[in-house]
Amino acid sequence: MKKDITIGEFANLMDVSTHQIRYFEEKGILLPSYIDENGYRMYGINQIYTLSHILLLRRLNISVSDIKKQFTTYSPDDYMEALEKSVTEIEKQIRDLQIIKDVTERIITKAKSSQEYLNNFTMKSIPERHVSLLQKNDLTFSFDARNIYNLLYKSNKLDNIYSNDFITLIDEEHWYFCLESCNPGDFILKKGSYLSYHILIKDKNELGNAIEYFFEYAQSNNIKLEGQLIRIENSDIAMFYNDQLSIELQMLIRD
Numbered sequence: 672m673k674k675d676i677t678i679g680e681f682a683n684l685m686d687v688s689t690h691q692i693r694y695f696e697e698k699g700i701l702l703p704s705y706i707d708e709n710g711y712r713m714y715g716i717n718q719i720y721t722l723s724h725i726l727l728l729r730r731l732n733i734s735v736s737d738i739k740k741q742f743t744t745y746s747p748d749d750y751m752e753a754l755e756k757s758v759t760e761i762e763k764q765i766r767d768l769q770i771i772k773d774v775t776e777r778i779i780t781k782a783k784s785s786q787e788y789l790n791n792f793t794m795k796s797i798p799e800r801h802v803s804l805l806q807k808n809d810l811t812f813s814f815d816a817r818n819i820y821n822l823l824y825k826s827n828k829l830d831n832i833y834s835n836d837f838i839t840l841i842d843e844e845h846w847y848f849c850l851e852s853c854n855p856g857d858f859i860l861k862k863g864s865y866l867s868y869h870i871l872i873k874d875k876n877e878l879g880n881a882i883e884y885f886f887e888y889a890q891s892n893n894i895k896l897e898g899q900l901i902r903i904e905n906s907d908i909a910m911f912y913n914d915q916l917s918i919e920l921q922m923l924i925r926d
Contacts, residue, residue, distance in 0.1 A: 675704055675713040685722050692722070700725060700739045731757040774907075782908045785917060788869045792888055794924070795867045802838050802849035803856035809845055839902040841882075847899075860901065864924045866894055871915040878902075878918065885920050895925040 682689045695701035701721055703712035728738050733753065741753065840847040840858060849858065866889055870881050882900065889896050905917040 673713070675715045678703070678712045678714065681714040681718065681722075684719070685726070687722070687726070695722070695725060695735070698735050698739060700735065700742060732760060733757065778907050781905065782911050785869060785905065785908055785911075788867070790870060791868075793867045793869075795865045795921070797860075797862065797865050797921075799862040800860040801852045801854065801856040802840075802858045802860065803852045804858065805848045805850060807845055807847050836906055837904040839904070841900040841902060861898070861923060863926075865901075865921045866896065866924055868920045870918050870920070871912055872918055873915055881918070881920065885922075889922070896922045897925045898923045 676684070678689050678692055682692055692701065696703070701718065704715040704718055705713055707713055725738055728741070729735075731754065733741075737753075741750065745753070836851060838849045838851055840849060847858070849856070866885075868881070868885050868888070870877075872878050872881065885900075886896075888894075899922075901921040903919040903921065905919065908917055911917070
């Protein structure tokens with residue numbers, strides 16, 4: 672019995688494809704021990720160790736070209752430096768993945784809450800919030816693609832188009848288009864109890880009707896409101912509602 676193994680046996684042992692082994696051979700980082708009289712590539716213990724090292728380095732996101740350079744020129748100190756760099760990159764990937772996980776969980780929680788309160792009035796206790804002003808417009812403003820471009824791209828807020836809610840403060844004369852901020856912004860939304868109404872709309876007319884209904888509900892239930900009407904467009908859960916916008920109306924209840 673031969674002490675070396677064929678490419679198929681080698682692939683099975685290392686849980687890779689024969690194509691990968693041939694690819695590494697083409698790149699000059701994994702050569703067979705020898706080719707037998709029948710033209711079969713044969714692999715021994717040295718190739719097992721070599722492929723183990725290659726697969727470890729690939730898992731550390733080190734390119735094949737860099738692996739080839741490492742095999743031919745690297746000292747132990749060079750390997751140490753490369754591995755420490757990989758650890759730094761992996762830690763960044765972990766942080767990035769944690770952010771994605773947190774955002775995904777927040778969207779799931781928000782979507783469930785939205786479905787629970789859809790088309791219902793509720794009283795919400797909300798902490799103080801800070802918002803940064805993007806643009807102030809009169810009530811004839813149209814929320815179309817051109818105006819979104821002007822609001823976000825020209826104000827360097829393009830990264831927020833899908834990750835943050837649009838918050839619009841509405842008074843008798845103006846719309847104040849804002850984004851929520853972790854830092855002190857242009858407006859402070861007071862801590863307190865808010866009347867909240869969550870709806871789905873397709874066009875501006877539906878929003879106008881919803882605002883009228885919001886104030887009618889407050890009046891008929893003797894709920895005293897103060898401050899500006901807050902319109903929140905839940906952009907991060909829009910995927911759940913196809914061609915409709917998820918809108919929440921809020922207003923502070925007077926003590």
